[in-house]
Amino acid sequence: MMRLNVRGLIVCRDFLSDPLLQAVMNFVSDPSDEAAAGQAAGQMLEKAETLGLSGNVLRQYLLYLLGEGNNIAAASIEYSGTFDTGLEQAMLRDMNILWPYLSKKPSDFMTYTLFDAYKPAYPRTYPAIAALDAALGLCAGPAEAAQIVLHHYTVHGRGKLAKYIAFRVRESGELVGIESFPYFDWADLIGYEAQKARLLSNTENFMAGKDCNNVLLTGARGTGKSTAVKSLVCRYAGLGLRLIQIGRGQLAHLPEILEKLCNVKSKKFILFFDDLSFDENETEYKYLKSAMDGGVTPQPDNVLLYATSNRRHLLKETWHERRDDMEEVYRDDSTNESISLSDRFGLILHYAAPTQEEYLQIIAHELEKAGVSLSKEDLRIQGVRWEMEHSGRNGRIARQFVKWYLGNKK
Structure with a gap:
């Protein structure tokens, strides 16, 4: 039976305090200790089920710990976006220690074989860790593995x-990952070609480190404004783009969030404000104004702000503010304040309600994805009837029709 000893690690020091690795090391130091054997097996079972680890649980767990990146190498790369020979040498030392264990089965260290090809109740896939697993599976030895791990932190983060x-953002300001974020395909966005081209170009410039603007997508409801923003993160996630949705009531956390994101040079972030608008007496919008331009906490180069709204100027305007009998100075002040927030978005894209032809194209596209094809006449009759029974036509209503049709007709 092999001995598991990772006490010489200098980068991945967090491994030494890990309960599972501690339990396995305690057991292999005295294989006759049944209590230690049970403790090690129990810890491995708990990790396999909690994390949904399949196959070789020891290898998958070591990869999981590497992916978590609770070490100085990952933290340094997260802050600087790169690494040099110092981290290369340190990581090489660690990989010389870890490499044998990445190719061994749990039964090489324990008397249990069920963890060699384990099947959890709810298997989970971690795309970044799967990429690390695949890359390490192709490398020849520790030297190449050290480079792969450091490159992994550069591309995927930790x-x-x-x-x-x-x-999303908790009320405390803490970021919370969205477990089952749906995949939005850019190709599924029908119509609005000019708006999509400008939005895509702006985002590509952002990813390439070129000059770009904050974006306001405004116009009719249900026209795919929010979906367009969400599809961008699906398109560029592999290049390091992340989406953070911030609610209107959380704008006070903006300076704190910007300061944190400024220290993550290995990633690009879109702060997403969905269905953004403010009524007359609301003042939270001033946090957003300050964050975009004029505040002491500048907007970092790795952060863009994308907002959607049904209001062109975001702040509610009334006819009272446009009265001709108001003193000019006050009317101008009111008008300037009303448009001052939207002016801070360098790119404003307007989404009008779709034409009937565009509305029917959306329905046809979604039905074809499900393997259903309607004649043009049948599509027009049913689509228009659905539109008349609802609150007009837009992409949202088109997709609601598709759900109804697939659920009742297919």
């Missing part, structure tokens, strides 16, 4: 930034 592509 911890929840590697595990998730989209986040």
